[in-house]
Amino acid sequence: MSRFQLNPRQGLQVNITHEEIVNVFHSLFYASEQDHSGPxxxxxGVPIHKNPFDMFNYQQILFTQKPDYIIECGAFQGGSTLFFAxxxxxxxxxxxxxxxxxxxxERWFPQVEAHERTILIPGSSVAPDIVSQVKNVVKDGKSFFVILDSLHTQAHVLAEMESYGPLLTKGNYMIVEDSNLNGHPLPPEWHTQTMREGGPFEAVQEYMKKYSDFQIDKDMENRFLFSYAPSGYLVKQ
Ligand SMILES: C[S@@+](CC[C@H](N)C(=O)[O-])C[C@H]1O[C@@H](n2cnc3c(N)ncnc32)[C@H](O)[C@@H]1O
Structure with missing residues (x-):
């Protein structure tokens, strides 16, 4: 990995790798996003909790693939739902x-509920009746984009992957968000539940050990140097 020298004219020499710069910036950026003191x-008009770099990647994937359905697990007030709609x-x-x-x-804002392209389902993304409801709604679909941004524990994310992953067809993306938690690279202490139970990153690792139907797309993930979904851009094989 190449190393940079910062402030050489001031006599201060700091050797820092490309990866260290990106990881420190990632943590600063994430902390500023979590800081609710500013605007x-x-x-x-709807609160959203995404990395704008990832959002740019998502719109490009969507314009390329033109899926019949997006399945989103975890919406909060629905800023991301509205962006996708x-x-x-x-x-x-x-x-x-x-x-x-x-x-x-708080739940989906009225303008999200009113949007002609949204279908909103209250319930747990892994409850068998909700999974059946989703599958019934999308049963005519041939192409999908799945994005997982609900409960960030390893067991929950793995269950979501196993529930919705089989729907996808070759080339479709399943995005596992917040795989940056638990040391990837965000400090584990920032999210105590994933520190104790494992998080989205560990769910992807476990899934990849058990199954071989997805590959990780590092090129898409790294186009803007960092993503909230490290190793989480999964492409169906
Ligand atoms: C990080 S927020 C989603 C943010 C939203 N996607 C955005 O980008 O603006 C996580 C959401 O997951 C939801 N959630 C937690 N456990 C869930 C579960 N078992 N099933 C579905 N949603 C869940 C929470 O209610 C919360 O609204």
Whole structure:
């Protein structure tokens, strides 16, 4: 890995690798996003919790693949749901099926509910009746984009992958978000539940050991140097 020298004219020499710079910036960027003291991050008026670099990648994948359905696990107020629904409107095809357990008072904002391309399902993304409901809604679909951003424990994410992964056809993407938790590269202490139980990154590792139907697309993940889904851009084989 190449090393950079920072501030050489001031006599201060700091050797730091490309990877170290990216990882430190990633942590700073994530911390600033989690800081709720400043103006909220909104997508067309709805709070959103995504890395804008990943969002750029997602719109490019969607425009290329033009899926029949997006399946989103974890929506909160629905900023990401609206972003995906608007992208599908621009493409002129497809619907987003968004699932959230809705344990908090806040849920999909009215403009997300009113969007002609959204189908919103309250419930746990791994509950058998909800999985059946989603599969029933998308049964005419041939092409999918799945994005997992709900409960970030290893067991839960693995169950989501096993529930929705088989729907995808060759070349489709399943995105496992927040695989940056638990030391990848965010410090494990930032999310105590994934530190104790494993998180999305560990779920991907476990899935890849058990099955061989997805490959990790590092090129797409790294186009903007860092992603909230490290090793989480999975392409169906
Ligand atoms: C990080 S937020 C989603 C943020 C949203 N995707 C965005 O980018 O704006 C995680 C959401 O997952 C939901 N959640 C937690 N456990 C869940 C479960 N078992 N099934 C479905 N959703 C769940 C929470 O209610 C919460 O709204």
């Amino acid at each position: 909220p991050k909104l997508y067309n 608007d992208t599908l409107s621009l493409i002129g095809k497809g619907k987003i099926v968004s699932v959230d357990i809705c344990e908090r008072a």
